[in-house]
Amino acid sequence: MARDFRGRTVAVTGAAGGLGRALALRFAAAGARVAALDRDEAGLAHTAAALREAGAACITATCDVTHEDDCLRALAEARRAFGGIDVLINNAGITHRSGFAATRPAVLRRVMEVNYFGALHCTHAALEDLLARRGMIIAISSVAGFAPLIARTGYAASKHALHGFFDSLRVELEPAGVKTLLVCPSFIRTGIESNALAGDGGPVRHAQAIVGARSSPEAVAEKIFRAAVRERRLLLPDRVSRLSWWASRLAPRFYARQMASRLGNEMREGK
DSSP states (O other), rough: OOOOTOOOEEEETTSSSSSHHHHHHHHHHHTTTEEEEEEEHHHHHHHOOOOHHOOEEEEEEEOOSSSHHHHHHHHHHHHHHHHHEEEEEEEOOBBBBOGGGGGGGHHHHHIIIIIIIIIHHHHHHHHHHHHTTTTTEEEOGGGGGOOTTTTHHHHHHHHHHHHHHHHHHHHHHHHTTEEEEEOOOOOOOSSHHTBBBBBHHHBSSSSSOSSSOBBOOHHHHHHHHHHHHTTTEOOSSHHHHHHHHHHHHOOOHHHHHHHHHHHHHSSSSOO
């Protein structure tokens, strides 16, 4: 059955730019009301301006997803503005590019706090509404959520944790009519990699290695929207993600060798 988002409230984390902004605009184009959440106030202002220019009903809320109280407050603002939350898109995320031996544990903890606990905090804060309204959760994961990724052990751990959490939560919530979609893109033209952490916690100074072409945020947002309409459970939105899914399962050693040979230059001293 196709899901209609007209008049529904969609809360998007990490909405100040990139994929989060593209998702906010795509769901707004379908008639949804949007609550845009991010800790970047300037970026949120740009997102709000784009949404209003498109004629969308929207609010913004400054929110650091690593703080549970921030998530509770931001989603309460959305609830007061629109009456309840129908869709939660857990999009906020960060990464690092550094071998494990050259990475401070605090960097790995930071990545886990944003990517995993941030999604957990927001999901828990929105859960009462989602249950009452037979809503939907969309979690933006990665190829690193189901396969190994060199020089991003902390990032891969956080995304694997997302998969374990949301695959299990789906079993709990589906009888109540709440749907859960996991999205696993490969490379998108967003700020997550340009803002990646080095092993010492500072900014990465070497260029990212990629496989295949980067997708635009708008193209990925369109595919996510269509998957949400169809109430799919898993979306592999590009060729690299689909090849990685099958290769990592059917030939895991071959996959690991190929991945390491193509991305091995990421193994630097966190600089």
